Amino acid sequence: MLVFGEPYEATNGTGIVTVSNKSWGHRPEHPVGIYTINAENTMWTPAVDTSRHTLIGVCTGFAAAVIGTIAVLRRPPWPEMTERVMTALAQARISENRPR
Incomplete structure (x- = not known):
């Protein structure tokens, strides 16, 4: 339910009426806007x-950071550097450098 406040007259003759929204129960009113009448x-x-x-922006950034972190931890973008992989790479380089 909209609640209109008491009209206020500014020094230049402009009338200002505040509008708020009354919630059900014991919740406080929250502002909706103002009418400016001249x-x-x-x-x-x-x-x-x-x-x-601001809260929506922060939550969106946090969710993007979490999703990006999970993606990198599950399958990192850099190559695996295990002993078996390094040995295979070294053998492939040796076989490339042999004369044919």
């Missing part, structure tokens, strides 16, 4: 909760 027009300015946008 002789020429009426303008609606929504209230933006930037902390929610």
